[in-house]
Structures are given as C-alpha cells and as structure tokens.
Amino acid sequence: MEKILEINNLHKNYGKIKAVQDLSLTVEAGTVFGLLGPNGSGKTTTLGIVLDVVRKTKGTYSWFGEDPGSESRKKIGAILEGPAFYPYLSAEENLKVTARIKCVPYDRIEKVLKTVNLHDRKDDKFQSYSLGMKQRLSIAAALLSDPYVLVLDEPTNGLDPQGIADVRELIVKISGEGKTIILASHLLDEVQKVCTHFAVLNKGKNVYTGSVDEALSNKEIVEVSAPDRERLSDLLKECPYVSDFTMHNKKTMVRMEQHKTAHDLNAFLVSHNLVLSHLVTEKKNLEEQFLEILSQSS
Ligand SMILES: Nc1ncnc2c1ncn2[C@@H]1O[C@H](COP(=O)(O)OP(=O)(O)OP(=O)(O)O)[C@@H](O)[C@H]1O
Ligand SMILES: [Mg+2]
Known part of the structure; x- marks a missing residue:
C-alpha cells in the first residue's frame, strides 16, 4: 500500500x-x-x-x-x-x-x-x-x-x-x-x-x-428475549461465549466474547432447551469501543 x-x-x-x-x-x-x-x-x-x-x-x-x-x-x-x-x-x-x-x-x-x-x-x-x-x-x-x-x-x-x-x-x-x-x-x-x-x-x-x-466487529452485541427471563439470565451467566449482559424491561443486551456470534449464543441456548422469542444482532457501537479505549489508556 x-x-x-x-x-x-x-x-x-x-x-x-x-x-x-x-x-x-x-x-x-x-x-x-x-x-x-x-x-x-x-x-x-x-x-x-x-x-x-x-x-x-x-x-x-x-x-x-x-x-x-x-x-x-x-x-x-x-x-x-x-x-x-x-x-x-x-x-x-x-x-x-x-x-x-x-x-x-x-x-x-x-x-x-x-x-x-x-x-x-x-x-x-x-x-x-x-x-x-x-x-x-x-x-x-x-x-x-x-x-x-x-x-x-x-x-x-x-x-x-x-x-x-x-x-x-x-x-x-x-x-x-x-x-x-x-x-x-x-x-x-x-x-x-x-x-x-x-x-x-x-x-x-x-x-x-x-x-x-x-x-466494530470486535465484539458483537446481540439483543435477545425469552419468555422465561430468569432462565435466560441463568444461562447467560453460564454461557462461556458471553462477555456480559444487561437486562432491560423486555429485551436483554448480550455482549459476546471476541469472535463469538449470535449463532453461537443461540446454539448454546437451544442446547439448554431455551428457545428465544427474539434475536437481533447489532454491530457494536463505536462509542462503547471508544470509551473503553479511553478508559484503558488513562
Ligand atoms: N496556540 C496554543 N497555545 C497554547 N496551547 C495550545 C495552543 N494550541 C493548542 N494548545 C493546547 O494543546 C492541547 C491540544 O489542543 P488541540 O487544539 O490540538 O486539541 P483538539 O484535539 O483539536 O481539540 P478540539 O476537539 O477541542 O478541537 C490543548 O491542551 C490546547 O489547550
Ligand atoms: Mg481541534
């Protein structure tokens, strides 16, 4: 180049x-x-x-x-x-x-x-x-x-x-x-x-x-919901692909570990008998990435 x-x-x-x-x-x-x-x-x-x-x-x-x-x-x-x-x-x-x-x-x-x-x-x-x-x-x-x-x-x-x-x-x-x-x-x-x-x-x-x-592709964010919120929360805590998650009223935002995707998450949940009612992949906002970089550098 x-x-x-x-x-x-x-x-x-x-x-x-x-x-x-x-x-x-x-x-x-x-x-x-x-x-x-x-x-x-x-x-x-x-x-x-x-x-x-x-x-x-x-x-x-x-x-x-x-x-x-x-x-x-x-x-x-x-x-x-x-x-x-x-x-x-x-x-x-x-x-x-x-x-x-x-x-x-x-x-x-x-x-x-x-x-x-x-x-x-x-x-x-x-x-x-x-x-x-x-x-x-x-x-x-x-x-x-x-x-x-x-x-x-x-x-x-x-x-x-x-x-x-x-x-x-x-x-x-x-x-x-x-x-x-x-x-x-x-x-x-x-x-x-x-x-x-x-x-x-x-x-x-x-x-x-x-x-x-x-x-942007560094860490994927996945928005999910399931009728049984408690079970969802338990499984997300257990899931090795999940970096962290926040539960809102109806939706739960899940941040995946590096290189893990919505597909990995869904497969994990299904294998534990939890079927999602909603799943949307979001590209990670650069803002989060940016704030993370700034906080790590200062
Ligand atoms: N002519 C100058 N004399 C003294 N200090 C200066 C001068 N120009 C810039 N600085 C200082 O240098 C630092 C960097 O300023 P600079 O203008 O390059 O930042 P910036 O990233 O462009 O900010 P902004 O987003 O506000 O435009 C600041 O602390 C500023 O106060
Ligand atoms: Mg400037």
Whole structure:
C-alpha cells in the first residue's frame, strides 16, 4: 500500500502543555482516516504540524514518502480554519480568487462546484450562503488544485443535521473518486459513518489505531428475549461465549466474547432447551469501543 502520510514520534509542547506526545501513525492511500479524540486531545495541533502551520517540538513526518516541502504541499488540499471568502462576491468569483492564488486554471471551478453540489448557486453571494453551503464551498476551494489528499478539521462543526449529512455524503463521494481523506473529529458516529480507518488520541497520545470495520466487529452485541427471563439470565451467566449482559424491561443486551456470534449464543441456548422469542444482532457501537479505549489508556 502506498503511504500518504507517515508520522513518527511527534511531540509538541506549548510551555508545560504536552499537546502531542510521541505520536506515530500511518495513513494509506485510498482510506478515509479519522483522527478521533476528545476536546484538547491534540487533533488540530497534529494536523497543524503536518500542514506546516504549527512548529513541531520534535519527531518527523513525511508526505508521499518524501520529506515535507512545497512539492508535497501542492498535492494536499486542506481546511484547517475556514478560508477567508469575500462575503460580497459570489461562490464562483470567490473560487476564481482562490484559483489565482493557487495557480489553478479556471476550468476546474465548474468541476468542483458540481462536486460539492453548489453549481446552481454559483452566482449567489457568499454572504447569502447557509453554514453548510459555506462549508461545502471551503471543500470546493480545497479541491481546486485536484489534490491527492484532503485534510479536514471537524468538517461538520456547527452544521444542522441536513448540513452534516450533506458534508458526510460529500466526503464519501470524494473518497469514492480516489482521494485520500484525513479528518479530525470528536464525533464518534461521524468517524463510524465516514471513515475506513481511525486513530484515537488521548492527551496527545495515539492510544489506538485500526480499521473501523475491525473495531466494530470486535465484539458483537446481540439483543435477545425469552419468555422465561430468569432462565435466560441463568444461562447467560453460564454461557462461556458471553462477555456480559444487561437486562432491560423486555429485551436483554448480550455482549459476546471476541469472535463469538449470535449463532453461537443461540446454539448454546437451544442446547439448554431455551428457545428465544427474539434475536437481533447489532454491530457494536463505536462509542462503547471508544470509551473503553479511553478508559484503558488513562
Ligand atoms: N496556540 C496554543 N497555545 C497554547 N496551547 C495550545 C495552543 N494550541 C493548542 N494548545 C493546547 O494543546 C492541547 C491540544 O489542543 P488541540 O487544539 O490540538 O486539541 P483538539 O484535539 O483539536 O481539540 P478540539 O476537539 O477541542 O478541537 C490543548 O491542551 C490546547 O489547550
Ligand atoms: Mg481541534
């Protein structure tokens, strides 16, 4: 796999504050990589360093296997802070300004406006745009130079549910066009919905890296019910495949041991003469996984 970004033992101190501590990670081509972590965990600082707007304390990073420099920077489209658009200019005029700064031909503008679904609003003034449209225009600006990789810091911050859905859909679409995307987010469900891989930062440290699918399939959660709740409870306590369970009013949530599935559970219960009236498999919520990772790491 081609490496897009490799970070090795990165540190950043702001006085006594250790914003990033010994952070290493690799982002491979074609992935949507989520930098996930609570507020203040060092996500923006990390992105700032690799985009060359924050000075590192020590450590190294490389883009496309090369030392960072202006050549690699050209292949990166980034939105760290919202770019400054002129409120009284239209979207198209604003993108012309950006295109001139980036030395990109104007004929890219039409393409990126279509990508972000703003083509029919291209003549409207920026100041008349909704927050979600403004954010999509920022993404359009970052895409102007047809970068290999797009870097986004909290791309859905402040947007309403429709705006959030639009931006997420856009990220998935851009990824589908073959670009690698690196995004920082404190929202678990965002990472779960759009990312293929993720790292969890906690107090500046990388405490977990993996694929989203793997993290989700790690432990299966099964929702069951049976008329005889007491017998169900006894058997769940006995069952070696069950990690733990919680009984609610009607349903019981069972967390399986690693690599054990609803099928194993059902087979066990049937072999002990208990027939379920309800059985649904749920993918484990990343949130649980995330909280577990954070609690184990601190
Ligand atoms: N310019 C700065 N000067 C001093 N401290 C800073 C500076 N920038 C960040 N920090 C500190 O570094 C730590 C990491 O901040 P950072 O903004 O990278 O976190 P984050 O994960 O992006 O948080 P959020 O989810 O709130 O955006 C925090 O403790 C923050 O206060
Ligand atoms: Mg941040």
